[in-house]
Amino acid sequence: MAIIGSGNIGTDLMLKILRCGGPLRMAAMVGIDPNSDGLARAKRLGVPTSSEGVHGLLAMPGFEQVRLVFDATSAEAHVEHWEALRHTGVRVLDLTPAAVGPFCVPVVNLEDHLDAPNLNMVTCGGQATVPIVAAVNRTAPVTYAEIVSSISSKSAGPGTRANIDEFTETTAAALEVVGGAQRGKAMIVLNPAEPPILMRNTVYCLVEGDCDHAAVESSIAAMIERVRCYVPGYRLTQPVQFETFGPDNPLHIPETGKFIGTRVTTLLQVTGAADYLPAYAGNLDIMTSAALATAKSIAAHSLTNVGG
Ligand SMILES: NC(=O)c1ccc[n+]([C@@H]2O[C@H](COP(=O)([O-])OP(=O)(O)OC[C@H]3O[C@@H](n4cnc5c(N)ncnc54)[C@H](O)[C@@H]3O)[C@@H](O)[C@H]2O)c1
Numbered sequence: 001m002a003i004i005g006s007g008n009i010g011t012d013l014m015l016k017i018l019r020c021g022g023p024l025r026m027a028a029m030v031g032i033d034p035n036s037d038g039l040a041r042a043k044r045l046g047v048p049t050s051s052e053g054v055h056g057l058l059a060m061p062g063f064e065q066v067r068l069v070f071d072a073t074s075a076e077a078h079v080e081h082w083e084a085l086r087h088t089g090v091r092v093l094d095l096t097p098a099a100v101g102p103f104c105v106p107v108v109n110l111e112d113h114l115d116a117p118n119l120n121m122v123t124c125g126g127q128a129t130v131p132i133v134a135a136v137n138r139t140a141p142v143t144y145a146e147i148v149s150s151i152s153s154k155s156a157g158p159g160t161r162a163n164i165d166e167f168t169e170t171t172a173a174a175l176e177v178v179g180g181a182q183r184g185k186a187m188i189v190l191n192p193a194e195p196p197i198l199m200r201n202t203v204y205c206l207v208e209g210d211c212d213h214a215a216v217e218s219s220i221a222a223m224i225e226r227v228r229c230y231v232p233g234y235r236l237t238q239p240v241q242f243e244t245f246g247p248d249n250p251l252h253i254p255e256t257g258k259f260i261g262t263r264v265t266t267l268l269q270v271t272g273a274a275d276y277l278p279a280y281a282g283n284l285d286i287m288t289s290a291a292l293a294t295a296k297s298i299a300a301h302s303l304t305n306v307g308g
Contacts, residue, residue, distance in 0.1 A: 093291050135216075202265065
């Protein structure tokens with residue numbers, strides 16, 4: 001495995017790969033800032049490094065043995081990296097919101113994309129909220145999903161700050177394509193509070209009519225357990241809320257007009273494993289753990305194919 005991007009996401013991912021002890025092996029950590037903390041940590045931990053970007057990676061001895069490259073730079077840089085890597089045969093897991101390849105939210109659709117040459121891991125907000133929309137949509141078709149992710153400003157590096165528009169567009173698209181909502185909308189808040197706040201997510205799902213509350217609750221609970229397999233700090237902050245809007249009290253939505261049906265509200269908190277930044281940065285974990293789970297499944301799938 002190689003990682004491009006030695007910032008918050010790339011460094012957290014590297015530490016997780018090193019700690020998980022196989023079958024994935026860190027072959028390289030690549031950046032463009034020779035003074036970055038991520039490259040310094042990689043060197044200290046015995047991981048080969050380059051500060052010459054993707055071309056430095058291509059020139060590294062042993063690159064031909066690299067099977068999978070994680071890109072944790074920025075959406076703009078990813079487009080260039082994919083151009084440089086696409087003809088080499090390596091698989092690419094894109095942790096930026098560039099959305100070049102199909103969206104992957106492991107608990108919902110990983111099995112559909114195990115052979116994709118480039119897989120997009122959506123966004124931290126997408127990894128936290130798309131599973132909930134998918135869970136609701138399994139029991140009651142979601143006509144509109146709106147999410148708000150709130151993360152500590154400290155955990156958003158320059159790469160994240162450059163990608164705010166891409167965050168909203170890519171997350172909204174994934175709410176529809178992977179979550180199943182007819183329409184999706186996403187917002188992010190970089191909260192500068194000190195001490196830093198934990199990652200919080202609010203998920204609103206509008207469903208037609210009066211849905212089966214118990215069925216929705218149990219579908220959400222089952223989905224949360226699946227996400228907790230790789231992010232143990234992912235949990236509800238309070239029970240799922242249901243509000244009904246009838247002909248006498250419709251909900252007014254500026255873009256679509258009057259809504260009659262049920263609004264399902266899910267409030268989530270993500271406490272991180274503190275592999276790199278402290279536990280408040282659950283937004284790093286939800287992304288890097290999803291990427292790691294995906295990489296493990298791809299590795300197992302490739303071995304099965306070779307074996308078979
Ligand atoms: N921080 C989060 O919570 C979070 C969560 C999910 C996804 N993301 C996405 O991950 C990406 C990185 O976010 P971050 O917060 O880690 O940012 P960051 O600025 O901390 O890290 C980006 C790193 O990439 C390096 N870089 C930039 N261009 C490069 C290039 N061409 N080649 C090699 N290295 C390059 C930078 O020097 C920096 O070290 C962004 O696209 C962001 O949207 C961030």
